[in-house]
Amino acid sequence: MHPCCGDGLFHVPEIEALLAHASWVRDEHRSAAMLSRTALFVPTCTQVRGMATLKEIRNRLKSVKNVQKITQSMKMVSAAKYARAERELKPSRPYGTGAAAFYDKVDIEQDREKPRHLLVTIGSDRGLCGAMNSNINKLLKNYVKDNADKEIKFVTLGDKARQALYKTHSEYFMMTYSNFGRQPATFSDAAEVAEAVINSGYEFDVGEIYFNEFKSVVSYNLRPLPLHSLESVSEADSLAVYDSLDAEVIRSYQEYQLASVLYACMKETNCSEHSARMTAMDSATKNAGMIPGVNAIKSLQSVQVMENQSTRNHCSIVLYFSVIIQLNNAFEL
């Protein structure tokens, strides 16, 4: 709501008088008017609660239409990207569950009391895709708060986490990857991240990967996956049932599994991102099309036609006024 001068619309003296003394004129506007009266520039009119003129409403409608065009085309782009991401998600699902199956079965326990933690989060570069990035940011913030006595490091994929948290939590960032989510993730991307995590020299005791698991076009779920260090795997008791293992095999196996798990998580995130953006843009487009003002402005025009034809009588002014109020409510002007 912004104050604006009632210009042009209300030339009927009765209404102007009514407005000037109306009880719903906001106090701050009155006091502003009082102040300015003592100032050098004498205002030409008293400020009342902003009533939009027809022109303003037309402009507003036009800008809504333009925004609608933008959201419409963003939706189309996201739909195409989502279709591709979903197609690629299908083979990567068994790949991811296959990679995680071993860790489920060996059942390695992570002792959360141990001092060094590593969080790998997979988000996106761009926004307008629902709450997936803010979920991650919230989680990182809370994790730091809840584990204040631990050493925590972040590895973040996607610009959003870095943009939101780097100012306040810079000491926690170990690595950040940008340019994530524009192109579909490839296995070599995952391998690069896995290699960087392994070569970082950070010997973590507790590791977790956070990503948004794709469920359907309208829903995704922030999900953690345990990230095991080489030590915790090779020290696991249940590893004894596995035959013919040597340190080299476990090491290569572990490195490859990490890349595979990351790859599957990246694919899930890609799919969630595009589907969420598609849904968001779809509803934005619909909302823009559903403005009650579109109908109101039509009746406003018909009132104007009526006015031109007949003399201004009391009835038409009331109608005019009610339409204006309707429009103001619609646009929250």
Added chain:
Amino acid sequence: MASLVSRVPRLLQAVGRTLAVQATRSYADAAGPVGMSFTFGSPAAAFYNAATNVRQVDVPTFSGDIGILPSHVPTLAVLKPGKLTVYEDDATVNQFVVSSGSVTVNEDSSVQILAEEACRLEDIDPQLARSGLEKAQQQLSAAGTDAERTEAQVALEFHEQVVKALE
């Protein structure tokens, strides 16, 4: 073994049962396969997803070529470039070429093979494979740095195995 057990008199049935149990342990295939849950895929394609109709899988690994039957002892291994053969229950044999990756055999007889790259053997063009082999050989002889040499060696090994698998 089962028919022998059925002939054992009632008094000895308890013993017979232990015999039967032992038989299940020693002849996994004869006593009705437990059925392995077989997953095999690459990032680009999933060939088997928890399939139960697989009898045997022959896998090339760095610890040697292994044949996996149902109830195989749990193990982990690293895939080596080569030919991977899957024998299904209905006697169909599917052959694949894999580059590298991981092999997991779990205690519950589930098997996961994740390859970095994999494709069906029949989809490979033999001529392209042979020219790839030549290219890899040239690459190796032209390699200057250690990293280049290692890269060329990997490529060479892979192409050698592809050509071998095609023969």
